Amino acid sequence: MDKQLNDAPCGFLTLSEEGLIITVNRTLLKILNEEPEQVIGQHINTILTVPAQLFYQLYFVPLLKLEHHIEEMYISLKTRDREEIPVLVNAVVKADRGATVTECVLIPMRKRNEYENELLKARNAAQEALLAKQKANAELEIALGTLKAKQEELLEINKQNQQFKLNTKRELELARKIQENSLTEPIVNDQIQIDAYYKASSELSGDLYGFYQIDKHRYGIIILDVMGHGISSALITMSLHPLFQRQITQGLSPVKVMKELDRHLHSLFQNDEEARHYCTAVYLEIDTATKKIDYVNAGHPPALWQGADGTQHPLHATAPPIGMFEDTEFQSRSLPYTEGGRLLLYTDGVMDPTASCYLFDILKDNPDLPIAGLKEKILTSLHHHKETHHKSDDECFILIDLK
Incomplete structure (x- = not known):
């Protein structure tokens, strides 16, 4: 259950066809003065008053079977201390991975x-x-x-x-609009081609990327993912954006860029541990003259280098996420490359929930496909995985061809 729903200003729970409680948010647990293990797996009758139990069986269940939804039905809950809490219930029947569940929103009606x-x-x-x-x-x-x-x-x-x-x-x-307008435009020249895809799961996203030409032969590419979704994560990404844009265009090393981003996050939350957010990130500096890639991976899913011969080399994490620990030492690594290679950077919203990353297979199976065609193949596969696994997350990836 995502944080926004977990802390929503109303109760939320899901029921099995037999009336067993499958999930419950923290707001409802606070209303009931109960712990999760005392509620989840129990029949809904355990949190209903006696009259409400009869009402549930005689009216709620038959109406739900007939209409598949209920709007503003008045019912009473009972807390651990036997206090009666009147609520309005909105419910809808949904199919979830072959099973039928009922999602219920419960709004206290004390006022x-x-x-x-x-x-x-x-x-x-x-x-x-x-x-x-x-x-x-x-x-x-x-x-x-x-x-x-x-x-x-x-x-x-x-x-x-x-x-x-x-x-x-x-x-x-x-x-x-401001967040999307801050994203950089594709880069295409005789040395390099860079393109990206970005889609927020809601109005605002915790994912962000940027790529910049530092000088005639050097390019800086960064992708990051702030913990969580929505407004709080988006505000943090937007506070990081001007910082890393300035650092990268000034030509600072990957280690220095990460140190500055880490320092910035710690300064944001130095007096509020509960609000603290951390951020995973990968920053690469590509030098097309020396044919070398310097990078720092701060707890982010591994970027992928694929050589012209099809050999793949994941760029694994070299440090923990930024903003997580004080005085983190960031380690930089270098990767020499030959012409005709390809790089892929991505956030966890485009990963296969099973452990193996299907993106790596797409690159391996299409070594000669231009970036535009490869981007479409990834999007088609991503759409298929979202439908299969019912995913809803920010989506972002970057493709780089080194000519």
């Missing part, structure tokens, strides 16, 4: 009950006013005034929420 109690008090006040003729009109006006104020308050809150959602959507779209 709604408070408002309903206010309405009941107002009604009782009106009934009492009818018996006490002298006070009836005054108390009724007070009750109606209170009710109207509550309604106006709810309308105003709803209006503010709608405007907030609209503003947030606009801001995220703008941020996405």
